[in-house]
Amino acid sequence: MQIVARYCLTAVHEAELAALHQQYVSQGVSFSLLFGYLRSWVSYRWRTDSLRLAEAAMDTRGWIRTKQIYLRYLFQRGQAEARRASAGLPPVAA
Numbered sequence: 001m002q003i004v005a006r007y008c009l010t011a012v013h014e015a016e017l018a019a020l021h022q023q024y025v026s027q028g029v030s031f032s033l034l035f036g037y038l039r040s041w042v043s044y045r046w047r048t049d050s051l052r053l054a055e056a057a058m059d060t061r062g063w064i065r066t067k068q069i070y071l072r073y074l075f076q077r078g079q080a081e082a083r084r085a086s087a088g089l090p091p092v093a094a
Contacts (some may be wrong), residue, residue, distance in 0.1 A: 013044040
């Protein structure tokens with residue numbers, strides 16, 4: 001899902017830049033054009049940083065969950081089962 005969000009974010013940013021370029025071609029340089037470029041860049045940076053933060057939070061949550069599963073199975077069934085469980089594999093039939 002993050003890949004799609006990042007792709008859409010980049011597509012919107014490129015569309016904004018294309019519109020600003022058309023404005024530059026038709027009207028020339030103006031303060032509103034420069035402000036538009038600045039606004040577009042700040043918005044793009046803000047959203048990409050927000051996506052990175054969300055991805056880091058999800059990765060951290062997954063890492064913690066994997067370690068919890070590993071430790072639970074380590075004390076209950078041993079190291080081999082703990083590795084399998086933390087990798088998402090079913091337990092070995094006895």
